[in-house]
């Protein structure tokens with residue numbers, strides 16, 4: 001089935017561009033709000049997935065907080081109107097200026113990833129006469145069964161504090177006077193479709209929490225990070241992820257302590273399906289054994305296929321004629337600039353518009369100017 005694109009409204013627009021279907025985004029957000037509120041869960045949108053100001057302002061309307069990984073993301077979230085007391089800040093390498101942005105804006109919490117980082121946050125908070133809220137990002141050593149580039153919860157990853165170092169960290173934290181330990185944070189990976197991985201994260205969180213309790217430490221906040229996957233194969237059948245099943249897992253497998261708030265940081269599952277990269281066919285080139293559809297978009301606009309070997313459904317939205325099999329490639333001078341091999345498309349001719357689906361997350365935001373190309377522009381369905 002083809003996606004529903006307002007092809008007439010696309011006429012005259014310069015390609016490539018990102019197209020965001022705000023109805024899908026709003027349906028997704030309404031469902032997140034409905035399902036998470038059943039359990040009083042707190043949702044912080046992971047800004048890294050897409051920081052387009054139009055996207056951010058719609059997400060903010062639904063009352064979500066923001067999960068940031070840089071000073072720039074904190075500034076983007078604040079500019080879009082996210083309240084500072086709903087902003088969390090993670091990242092293994094927070095620069096001093098970024099920590100200062102967080103402190104000066106009075107964000108809700110720093111998710112800290114190492115002992116040296118916690119010492120610096122304490123020092124910078126002290127210099128301002130402030131007390132910074134921190135959550136310890138623990139590496140839960142849970143296998144998320146996803147692509148190795150986007151797995152984060154294994155021992156060999158650079159993220160988080162290892163389970164074996166918990167006592168050492170708690171000793172350091174207890175000696176610092178300008179930080180307050182308010183939470184435990186996990187993030188096991190991204191594009192997770194096997195929900196049992198989250199069940200494993202719940203068990204591990206219970207163990208870590210019990211470890212804290214044995215030392216008489218009780219935290220008010222538990223943060224399970226992001227990671228819920230989307231259906232890249234069938235975006236039309238599953239435009240909105242199954243948030244009901246997702247939140248139900250945590251409700252079933254994690255027993256919150258009295259007064260404890262549970263937090264999540266979804267990124268891809270919020271914005272992935274609402275975005276498509278729209279590109280024009282420049283040439284159809286017949287090789288000796290195959291046909292190439294050469295697009296005016298390349299990995300500079302959507303790097304996921306080149307970087308992670310990721311699949312994005314591709315559709316020729318200009319033609320209804322029975323088609324052929326093409327390798328769909330971009331114009332960049334690198335062999336990895338290929339969106340899909342042996343893709344069946346409606347008959348392709350020069351000037352046809354092609355949609356690369358499920359590109360709302362980690363698409364526009366990861367664009368680059370390699371080959372001196374221009375960054376892509378974006379259009380929203382309700383503003384066209």
Ligand code: LLP
Pocket residue numbers: 046048049067090150152187189190191225226227228265266267268269304308361362
């Ligand atoms: N929280 C933390 C601490 C994270 O590191 C991430 C993603 C998220 C939340 C949001 O995860 P999500 O719900 O989007 O899975 N560029 C890659 C994905 C990198 C994900 C990095 N961390 C891609 O295009 O697949």
